[in-house]
Amino acid sequence: MVLIRKAQIWDIAESKVTSEKNYWNRRQFLKTLAGAGMVASIAPLTGCSSLGGIGKSTAETALENSLKLPTIDSFSKNPAFNKLQKTITDEKIAGQYNNFYEFGGTKNIWLNAQKLPTENWQVAVTGLVKNPRTYDIDQLKKEFSLEQRIYRFRCVEAWSMVLPWIGFPMKQLIAAVEPSSKAKYVSFTSFYDPEITKGPGFHLGSLPWPYTEGLRIEEMANELAFFALGIYGHDLPKQHGAPLRMVIPWKYGFKGAKSIVKIEFVETQPATYWNTIDAREYDFEANVNPDKPHPRWSQATEKFISTGPGLSWEIKETLPYNGYGEYVASLYS
Ligand SMILES: Nc1nc2c(c(=O)[nH]1)N[C@H]1C(S)=C(S)[C@@H](COP(=O)(O)O)O[C@H]1N2
Numbered sequence: 195m196v197l198i199r200k201a202q203i204w205d206i207a208e209s210k211v212t213s214e215k216n217y218w219n220r221r222q223f224l225k226t227l228a229g230a231g232m233v234a235s236i237a238p239l240t241g242c243s244s245l246g247g248i249g250k251s252t253a254e255t256a257l258e259n260s261l262k263l264p265t266i267d268s269f270s271k272n273p274a275f276n277k278l279q280k281t282i283t284d285e286k287i288a289g290q291y292n293n294f295y296e297f298g299g300t301k302n303i304w305l306n307a308q309k310l311p312t313e314n315w316q317v318a319v320t321g322l323v324k325n326p327r328t329y330d331i332d333q334l335k336k337e338f339s340l341e342q343r344i345y346r347f348r349c350v351e352a353w354s355m356v357l358p359w360i361g362f363p364m365k366q367l368i369a370a371v372e373p374s375s376k377a378k379y380v381s382f383t384s385f386y387d388p389e390i391t392k393g394p395g396f397h398l399g400s401l402p403w404p405y406t407e408g409l410r411i412e413e414m415a416n417e418l419a420f421f422a423l424g425i426y427g428h429d430l431p432k433q434h435g436a437p438l439r440m441v442i443p444w445k446y447g448f449k450g451a452k453s454i455v456k457i458e459f460v461e462t463q464p465a466t467y468w469n470t471i472d473a474r475e476y477d478f479e480a481n482v483n484p485d486k487p488h489p490r491w492s493q494a495t496e497k498f499i500s501t502g503p504g505l506s507w508e509i510k511e512t513l514p515y516n517g518y519g520e521y522v523a524s525l526y527s
């Protein structure tokens with residue numbers, strides 16, 4: 195059965211899709227939002243303010259600019275994982291329906307995320323490795339072989355997309371830095387500077403910033419685990435986690451930390467952002483699993499967000515491991 199429902203992109207953000215943020219909504223978030231005047235500041239960013247009634251809205255132009263990025267010219271296309279996908283999510287929809295809590299607690303943080311400073315970015319690869327190394331983005335693009343992979347993407351909030359990432363398999367980085375036999379886990383840290391991300395945002399003092407995520411080293415070595423440097427043929431826009439993010443397609447979206455500055459090989463399971471906030475709701479493993487409901491909602495189906503204009507979705511059945519069981523189920527047997 196396929197149900198189609200249409201909504202405005204700003205309707206879905208808070209009321210229609212169950213959100214990680216609801217956790218904070220219920221506790222202290224609304225209070226904070228009201229205090230920061232955020233409710234009032236959202237409206238002009240989301241769409242309808244057209245200039246003098248003609249031409250594109252300022253938001254539309256800003257969105258297009260945020261997606262106009264240097265193209266990546268040499269990458270191969272790897273169709274090995276395509277068989278479950280028919281439609282790719284529209285680029286503008288994907289580019290204005292994001293989770294990036296450093297820049298705010300709603301789905302429409304794409305404009306605020308343009309504050310992320312991506313110049314002279316460096317990624318430190320450290321810890322239990324033979325060859326620790328700090329890479330800049332050009333080095334990553336040169337030293338690893340870039341490919342496009344069209345992956346299903348499933349957020350724990352029960353919405354999903356299909357996205358054409360460009361990047362390289364994480365196992366190539368493992369080969370380059372040569373972890374020691376003591377390395378059992380890998381910790382990934384996102385950019386965080388409260389001076390830059392402040393503004394409409396999600397900045398309760400108790401949150402465990404910076405955003406961190408973690409994998410077992412065998413998970414990182416799996417063929418599917420991917421570092422994305424691009425999407426839709428060009429560099430990553432800031433709202434998608436420029437200039438480097440994790441993509442782990444068989445796990446819920448929160449496992450894919452954005453705007454990575456540090457990758458550390460460690461001996462024991464590292465603390466991670468959502469797991470520290472609430473381990474019951476966001477377990478470390480976080481494999482997509484339709485049979486294991488989130489404590490507050492079912493994971494049996496998902497809202498697949500595909501085409502524009504405007505936001506629409508189809509209800510689809512959620513697949514174990516998001517459809518990638520043949521590649522990853524053996525990691526969990
Ligand atoms: N640093 C950071 N990474 C993050 C998040 C975040 O808030 N901060 N949100 C996560 C969640 S919950 C999801 S669903 C995806 C969303 O990625 P997208 O906005 O590119 O679709 O990013 C993940 N990575």
Ligand SMILES: [Mo]
Pocket residue numbers: 214293349350351446447448
């Ligand atoms: Mo998510």
